[in-house]
Amino acid sequence: MLDFILEYGFFLAKTATIVIAIVAVILVIVGVTSRKQAHAKDSIEITKLNQKYDDMAMMLNANILQKNALKKLKKQQKQKEKQKDAVAEKKRIYVLNFHGDIRASAVSSLREEITAILTVATKDDEVFIRLESGGGIVHGYGLAASQLMRIREKNIPLTAAVDKVAASGGYMMACVANRIIAAPFAIIGSIGVIAQIPNFHKVLKKHDIDFEQFTAGEFKRTVTMFGENSQEARSKFKEEIEDTHVLFKDFIVKHRPDVDIAKVSTGEHWPGIRALENNLVDTLQTSDDYLLENSKHADLYEVSYTTKKSILEKLGFQIQQIMDRVQFG
Numbered sequence: 001m002l003d004f005i006l007e008y009g010f011f012l013a014k015t016a017t018i019v020i021a022i023v024a025v026i027l028v029i030v031g032v033t034s035r036k037q038a039h040a041k042d043s044i045e046i047t048k049l050n051q052k053y054d055d056m057a058m059m060l061n062a063n064i065l066q067k068n069a070l071k072k073l074k075k076q077q078k079q080k081e082k083q084k085d086a087v088a089e090k091k092r093i094y095v096l097n098f099h100g101d102i103r104a105s106a107v108s109s110l111r112e113e114i115t116a117i118l119t120v121a122t123k124d125d126e127v128f129i130r131l132e133s134g135g136g137i138v139h140g141y142g143l144a145a146s147q148l149m150r151i152r153e154k155n156i157p158l159t160a161a162v163d164k165v166a167a168s169g170g171y172m173m174a175c176v177a178n179r180i181i182a183a184p185f186a187i188i189g190s191i192g193v194i195a196q197i198p199n200f201h202k203v204l205k206k207h208d209i210d211f212e213q214f215t216a217g218e219f220k221r222t223v224t225m226f227g228e229n230s231q232e233a234r235s236k237f238k239e240e241i242e243d244t245h246v247l248f249k250d251f252i253v254k255h256r257p258d259v260d261i262a263k264v265s266t267g268e269h270w271p272g273i274r275a276l277e278n279n280l281v282d283t284l285q286t287s288d289d290y291l292l293e294n295s296k297h298a299d300l301y302e303v304s305y306t307t308k309k310s311i312l313e314k315l316g317f318q319i320q321q322i323m324d325r326v327q328f329g
Contacts, residue, residue, distance in 0.1 A: 042112075042305070042306070042307050042308070043305075043306055043308065044112070044113070044116045044303065044304070044305055044306075045303075045304045045305075045306055046301055046302070046303055047301070047302040047304075048299065048300065048301055048302075049095065049291060049295065049300035049301070049302055050295050050299060050300055053292060053295050054077075061073055090297065090298055090299050091124060091125060091126065091297070091298040091299070092121070092125045092126075092298065092299050092300075092301060093125065093126045093127075093128050093291075093294055093298050093299070093300050093301070094117045094121060094125065094126070094127045094128065094301050094303050095128050095129075095130070095291065095300055095301065095302040095303065096110065096113055096114075096117075096127065096128070096129040096130070096302075096303060096304075097129070097130045097302075097304065098110055098129055098130070098131050098132065098133065098144070098173070099132050099133070100131075100132065100133025100134070100135075100136065100141070100144070100169070100170055100173075101133075101136060102135075102136035102137065103136055103137055103140050104133075104136050104137065104140030104141045104143070104144050104169065105140075106144075107140060107143050107144040107147060109304070109305040109306075109307075110144060110147050110305075111143075111147050112305040113303050113304065113305045114127075114147050114148075114150055114151060116303060116305070117151075117303060118150065118151070118154060118156075121154070121156050122156070123154075123155050123156060123157075125156060125157075126156070126157045126158070126159060126298075127151050127156055127157070127158050127159070128158075128159045128161065128287075128290070128291070129148070129158070129159070129160050129161070129173075129177070130161045130163065130287045131160050131161065131162050131166045131170055131173055131174050132162070132163065132164050132165060132166070132170070133165065133166060133167070133169060133170030133173070134165050134167050134168065134170060134187075134190075135167050135168025135169035135170050135171075135172075135190060136168075136169050137169075138169070138193070138244055140169070141168075141169025141170070141172050141173060142169075142172070144169070144172075144173050145169075145172050145173045145176050145251070148173055148176040148177070149176055152176060152178070157178050157179075158176065158177045158178050158179075159177055159178065159179045159180075159181065159290070160173070160174040160176070160177035160179070160180045160181070161180075161181050161182070161285075161286070161287035161290060162174060162180065162181070162182040162183065162186045162188060162272070162281070163182075163183045163186060163286055163287050163288075164183070164186055164187070165186060165187040165188075166182075166186070166187070166188055167187055167188065167189060167190035167269050168190040168191070168192070171188060171189060171190065171191065171252075171280070172248065172251060172252075174188075175251070175252055175255040175256050176255055179282050179283070180280070180281040180282050180283075181281065181282065181283045181284070181285040181286075181287070181290055182272035182275060182276070182281040182283075182284060182285075183272050183284070183285075183286050184271065184272045184273050184284050185271045185272060185273070186271065186272040186275075187269050187270075187271065188269060188270055188271070188272060188275035188280050188281060189264060189268060189269035189270050189275060189278075189280060190267060190268070190269040191248060191249065191252060191261075191264055191265040191266075191267065192245060192248075192265065192266065192267025193241050193244045193245045193248065194241075194267075195237070195241055197223055197225060198225060199223075199224075199225060199226075199229060200225060200226055201226060201227060201228045201229070204226060211224075211226040211227050213226075213227055219236055222234075222236045222237040222240070223237045245265070248265075249261050249265045252264075252265070256279065256280070258279045259278065259279045259280060260278070260279075263278065264278050264280060272284055
């Protein structure tokens, strides 16, 4: 039995060595190729939504209409297509999607999408952003809101749509828009600031573990996770949070002057219906209805910035899976 185990162990070792050697060679080859293709990794993708809606309608009509009716409909659509060439150019609406996490990491794509749009958009066009975020870090959402400000500064109409949630930093972004639409039960508001930090000082003290921290500058560090927090440190930290809240409220007032800021800046959130009553949004409507309605008289272009994984990155994931199998199989 011992001989079998030893032989099996040697077999696994040899297999792992061979796999690692093959992988190393592949990595070298792919690494050279990836460097040559690095410039093509990132791209802006454009999807015309009008065509999507037309295809959906045709698919349904093909299944519910009789042959004669369907033939007549296709003939009418061809005539409309010919007429389009004779009419003036339609308004363009550029559609963006922002799904925010606590770090507002989607801002890296948003900034590229907005830059691309600003190279061609005019005052006669519109930017429409579908927002979904419960908020997160101040500087992350501050940058995201600043990206949307670039659109406003070019005097290009901006509409924000909230189907699910735009709270805290998410609402900071939304309020930049000329107009906010929201689904009736979307979560809106949470105009407040929160900071939480655990403190392990008592645990360390119980086990006779000292924690030492050295700083230069009276308030380089206020509250800490491991040291004993003084009342002065707590007061300073609270002061910083209050100041951030003031800046947040001032930002809301600047962009939504009709809002009773004292009433809505308590950190509470409201469903879209109540948010409308508090002037936090302008209309109750879903993004789907807005886009479908506007597709009749405007060209809709969905813009997205994508970062394509290189062969090396994809292979790296596969290699990790193989190594996991070798190690734990």
